[in-house]
Each structure stands twice: as C-alpha cells, then as structure tokens.
Amino acid sequence: xxxxxxxxxxxxxxxxxxxTVSEGYEDLARRWMGNRAYDGYHRLLFTAYSLFAFLxxxxxxxxxxxxxxxxxxxxGRLLLHAVQLSGAAFLFWTPWDLKEFVGIRQWERSRxxxxxxxxxxxxxxxxxxxxxxxxxxxxxISVILxxxxxxxxxxxxxxxxxxxxxxxxTFFEERRMVRTFGQEYRDYQRRVxxxxxxxxxx
Numbered sequence: 001x002x003x004x005x006x007x008x009x010x011x012x013x014x015x016x017x018x019x020t021v022s023e024g025y026e027d028l029a030r031r032w033m034g035n036r037a038y039d040g041y042h043r044l045l046f047t048a049y050s051l052f053a054f055l056x057x058x059x060x061x062x063x064x065x066x067x068x069x070x071x072x073x074x075x076g077r078l079l080l081h082a083v084q085l086s087g088a089a090f091l092f093w094t095p096w097d098l099k100e101f102v103g104i105r106q107w108e109r110s111r112x113x114x115x116x117x118x119x120x121x122x123x124x125x126x127x128x129x130x131x132x133x134x135x136x137x138x139x140x141i142s143v144i145l146x147x148x149x150x151x152x153x154x155x156x157x158x159x160x161x162x163x164x165x166x167x168x169x170t171f172f173e174e175r176r177m178v179r180t181f182g183q184e185y186r187d188y189q190r191r192v193x194x195x196x197x198x199x200x201x202x
Contacts, residue, residue: 002064006154010161013057017050018169023176040110043103061154069156072149080149087143094129094136124181126188132197134174134188138166139195167195 019025030038072080099105129136145159174194177185193199 002066003153003157005064006061006157007161009057009060010158010165013053014161014165016053018172020046020050036110040107041103043106045103047102061158064154067153069151069153071151077149080147083147084144087140087147090129090132090136090143091140094140095125095127096137124177124184124188126192131192134192134194135166135170138170139197142166170194 026042029042033042097105129140133139142163145162148155148159151159174185174189181188
C-alpha cells in the first residue's frame with residue numbers, strides 16, 4: 001500500500017507540473033498578468049511554486065513507512081559512484097543557462113525594458129551533450145538516480161516515476177520545439193537519439 005502512496009504522490013506532482021507548463025496555462029497566465037509582467041516575472045513565479053510543490057512531495061514521501069532494499073559497500077559502491085560521476089559530468093557538459101532556466105534573466109531584461117529579448121535557452125543548440133541525446137539533462141539526472149548505491153522501496157519507486165515522467169515529458173516538449181523551430185528541429189530529431197545514447201534499428 002505504501003508503494004501505491006508513492007506512485008499517487010508522484011502522479012499528483014506530475015499532473016500539477018504538466019498543467020503549469022502547458023501552453024494553455026501559459027496563455028491564460030499571459031492574459032491575466034499582461035505581456036510585460038508575464039515575460040518578466042512568470043518564470044520566477046513558476047520556479048517558486050514548482051519548488052514549493054516538490055518540497056511538499058518530499059516531505060510527504062519522508063512521512064511514509066519505508067523499507068531498505070540494498071546498500072552496496074566496497075568496490076560495488078565505488079563503481080556505482082563512478083557511474084554517477086559520469087552522469088554528473090554529462091550534466092556539466094550540457095550548456096544551459098541556469099539564470100534563464102529559473103527566470104532571473106527574464107526579470108533582468110524586464111528591468112532594462114527589453115523583456116522579450118531572446119535568451120540562450122530560446123535558441124536551438126545541438127552541440128556538446130545535445131549532440132549525444134536530445135534531452136541530456138534528463139539523461140544525466142536519470143543516471144545519477146539509477147546508479148545510487150543505497151536504495152529503499154520508496155526511493156526505487158520514486159526513481160522509476162521520475163524517469164517515466166522525464167521520458168513522457170520529452171514528447172510534449174518536442175512537440176513545442178517542432179512548432180518553434182520547424183524543419184530544423186525535425187532534422188535534429190533524425191540525427192540524435194531522444195533519451196538514451198543508443199541508435200535503435202528502425
């Protein structure tokens with residue numbers, strides 16, 4: 001039953017997060033806030049309430065009874081940590097703008113009177129880690145989670161739910177990318193794998 005509680009909690013968070021990144025919600029927020037306020041402050045607000053929702057999720061999960069599954073020591077632990085480090089290195093090899101991601105640069109541009117000036121995250125970049133997989137941040141985080149040398153029942157189910165949400169989310173993200181970049185992104189999709197750095201036979 002506790003596993004079902006974990007699944008339900010992650011599903012509720014995924015639905016909430018998906019709704020608040022949907023284009024329908026963003027259009028509604030833009031109409032309510034106005035273009036200038038939306039461009040300048042919405043991303044910061046989104047980051048704040050997404051972080052709040054995630055903290056609530058973590059607190060709820062920590063309140064549930066849990067059961068240890070395994071705890072590797074010695075060479076096995078070092079090996080898994082080495083794989084985790086490779087995942088972290090992949091994240092650092094991914095060129096992304098943290099200030100743009102959380103909304104600080106949008107706020108700065110708004111203060112300067114140019115809130116709609118495109119940032120680096122608004123341009124299609126296909127180099128470095130993006131030349132290995134189309135969603136390197138999701139892949140790097142997944143590697144770190146999967147190869148953790150200490151797992152309980154709750155953390156294992158949480159890891160599976162997060163990776164599932166990452167993977168499903170790529171389809172919705174890429175629909176938006178195709179609408180934004182058109183044929184350029186379709187060509188990129190043909191060249192580079194989606195989630196795993198593996199070319200599957202068609």
